[in-house]
Amino acid sequence: MFELAMLGGRAGTRGHGFRVLLLVTLALLGAALLAGNFSGRQPLTVALDVGLSGLRFILLLMVLLWVQDLLARDIERKTIYFVLAYPITRSQFLFSRFLAVATLSAGALLFAGLALWLVLYLFGSNHPQQQPPALGMPYAMVLLGIWLDLLVVAAFAILLASLSTTPYLPLLLGFAFALAARGLGPTISHLRSARSDPLHETLFSPVLEHAYTWLPDLSRLDWRPLALYGLQADFTAMALATFNALAYVLLLLVLASVAFRRRNFI
Template sequence: MLASQFSSRHPSTVALDTGLSLMRVAAPIIAILLVQDLFSREFDRKLHLTSLTYPRPRYQFLLGRITAIATLLLFLLIILASLLAVLTTWISYGYTQATPPDLGLPYVITVVFIALDLLVVLAIGTFIAVTSTTPSFVLIGTIGFTLVARSYSGIVALLTRDSTLVGNADTYQSSLSLLGYLLPDLAALDVRMISLYGDWQFLPDDWPLRVVSTLAYAAALFALSVWALNRKKFS
């Protein structure tokens, strides 16, 4: 509501844009804290010695907690998206814009892409929690991974347009491009423009490939987490 006051011509668009940015910042931090509590701190406090004594495989211990965290995050995302839609609609009553935001299907797709982004953050956080020895590394490592995965493609695109920004731009750009083989492009999952301006032109043509690659990356990380937990030796 406060952010909408910074624009006298597009208050509802600014409010929606700010709200979506807040969701993309706050939800991953909450996901990391939940992973830290349900995995790292349990290992650190030796509570897993009780949990793993039940007659069930270790992957059920892991997948049960992943399902619980994913369910909580899904409900949180639905609540935040609904609240943001209500506030944006209320703000739009004060001023009629030439290009009002679309809170229908484009908004739903935008929130779904945010959920995909959150799924990858949950997957990398789980993998780090299972393999690391200190709970604090889960927070630092996952936040660092998220920042890099959301920014490297934008830097590559910027250097493509203007190679004078840094020295040895070609070498720098090729080095960053290698990250595309190791990390998902989380910046590509930000499709808020279709909702901000109600124009499907802003939806990339290769969005099905992006969705499939993101799901495959998350599934691979969860599989690695299960493998690492099965091989983990507890003292």
Template sequence: MLVLALVALSAAQFSGHQPATVAMDMGLSVIRLLLPTVLILMTQELLSREFERRYFLNTLSYPHPRHSLLLGRFMAVALLTLGLLLLLAGMLALLVWLIGQGYAQGTPVALGFHYLITIAFIGLDLLLLTAVATLLSVIASTPSFVLIGTFGFMLIARSFSAVLDLLTSNATVVSDADGYRSGVGLLSYMLPDLGALDVRAITLYARIDLLPADWPWLVLSNLTYTVGLLALAVWALQRKRFA
């Protein structure tokens, strides 16, 4: 919370005309970077280290199915992460509102329904990343792989659509733009587009029309991907052999 407050208040000083907008933009960036780190660390402690330190010898001795252990830990991490998201989102909204009191912008930041939609999409992003971390915790041999793998997945899933847009609008970025675009485009068939879940523009500019036109499909596809990852994690745990 201290990091978020320092970044938001500091960023507001760099813009004389849009301090609230800049503070909101930087604050949302901090939330989207900070909370994945928190959920990965929690998943490491609740699941990955369960197997590394052989706590499962005690946990699995109780008459409960394996999938209840996995889904229970997933729900615990997801609820804690989403709760922290709501707390940080409320704090950011308060900071932006206070900053806006000192200077009346021509285009004020939308802290109502637009902001709730933005936070909901961030929550969906975090839910999917929690499912990724859960799966990696089951199949990975070391806890560090959970950190590296989840962050790697996040960076690729959040950036490949932006790379495609850049290559489409400016083919001179690389020498073989068509071939490069075709290669990167294959990721859209294998990974969810987490970059499209960043809909902060509707809050920054108070324009709901900036929401992606295919947002229902975007939400459905990411939820489906999350359920698929959890099903795969349950399947892997059911077949996991403990030495």
């Protein structure tokens, strides 16, 4: 299984993904620097916020494209027949593809995250700030939260690819799932706040509360305030969010494995 994961990782690196990532990362770094320079107050914090927000969006697209390239297109082109002819189970093949996507996303995150850190450290604004961003261990924890977020989205996209006969369905629904899961927590918090319209709370709260029972709240993995404002980490809440994310990933992969074993490719 690990050999299959390595082959999948090599296939992902040989594709256009990393070249696109390089170009987009350069554009992201430029946008982050411009945003910081145009900010009159806290330029480093603004630049870091723009960079991390762009990083979460770009890597989300990259993960969905890798799932499509490594799994959905194999099913569409019937090349999966040659792979399954080897003495491996379908579950092993599916898990190897997930490991390949997880490894590729970790490498891309480290590359882009280190590039953003270096740009801010070397070329960031020298304007004094009352609370400069924390670019040490809190920054590494923010990157870890982004990676866990990507693992959940990748597992959901793999589940869709194991069920779907349309290659672009995991890409489109995976993107919609990520947006919904990332926005679920902030939306519920806004509806419960004093600024919320009572009519909106009456209409949407029951729907969102129902969605909260099966849709993961990926906003719990958004730990950017730790690096942006130097806040103290709530390790209990972070550990619980990590456990929930990993449990959700495991559940999705088990469901994908069951569906993939029962699927008829003829």
